[in-house]
Amino acid sequence: MTHTPPSPKESVHKLILDAILSGDIDVKDQISERGIAERFSVGRTKVREALRDLINDGILSAEPARGTFIRELTLTEMREIYEVRYALESMAAHLAAKHGPLPELAAYAERFEDMRSNTANYDLKEIDEYGAEFHTEIFRSARNEKLLQIYQPVRLRLATALTLPRYYEPDWVLKALDEHIDILKAITDRDSMLAQSRLVEHMAKGFETRMRIFDRLDGYSLPPLSTKGMT
Numbered sequence: 678m679t680h681t682p683p684s685p686k687e688s689v690h691k692l693i694l695d696a697i698l699s700g701d702i703d704v705k706d707q708i709s710e711r712g713i714a715e716r717f718s719v720g721r722t723k724v725r726e727a728l729r730d731l732i733n734d735g736i737l738s739a740e741p742a743r744g745t746f747i748r749e750l751t752l753t754e755m756r757e758i759y760e761v762r763y764a765l766e767s768m769a770a771h772l773a774a775k776h777g778p779l780p781e782l783a784a785y786a787e788r789f790e791d792m793r794s795n796t797a798n799y800d801l802k803e804i805d806e807y808g809a810e811f812h813t814e815i816f817r818s819a820r821n822e823k824l825l826q827i828y829q830p831v832r833l834r835l836a837t838a839l840t841l842p843r844y845y846e847p848d849w850v851l852k853a854l855d856e857h858i859d860i861l862k863a864i865t866d867r868d869s870m871l872a873q874s875r876l877v878e879h880m881a882k883g884f885e886t887r888m889r890i891f892d893r894l895d896g897y898s899l900p901p902l903s904t905k906g907m908t
Contacts, residue, residue: 694736735748772820792804849883
């Protein structure tokens, strides 16, 4: 299959997103046309277009008299995103188990087991980021391009706006790793109902953990998300 190379604007868009996702651009950093243009040695017109698209996508926020920043999620927005993720990811897990994992998804088993057996060889950020990639591979194994297309901007919105993944709790990260191992086993065993239920339980625990961190950092809290009817 021939792939069309990205346009200059798309390339700048990706450069900015990669910098946000890697933490090179922090939520407190002001993002300017000039700064981005100089940083990546690209034209300011393409930077301006990319920033405008990111603002329209809800990734960035243009604040009068202050500048452009990464747009942080409110508690309500995070809850709503998780409700959408419950629906999308439970369906993806169901379909991935029904069809069986693609080789790329099946390959996670060996790496997960190594992470669990040799935890000292990995930092928590690495384990967490590998787990995030695992969720995307579940969608690819679902063999439903439309489902993946709907999921990607939702995942991106959460990943770029949420500062919480930088506050790692060892117990949380390692429990999530165990849950990923269990989800993958259910998919590999072609048990679609079990894969779906394990995925939803995993996400519910992740949501609750993030709420505890939010509560500790900002003094806010939300009631637990209901997952009834999701499996």
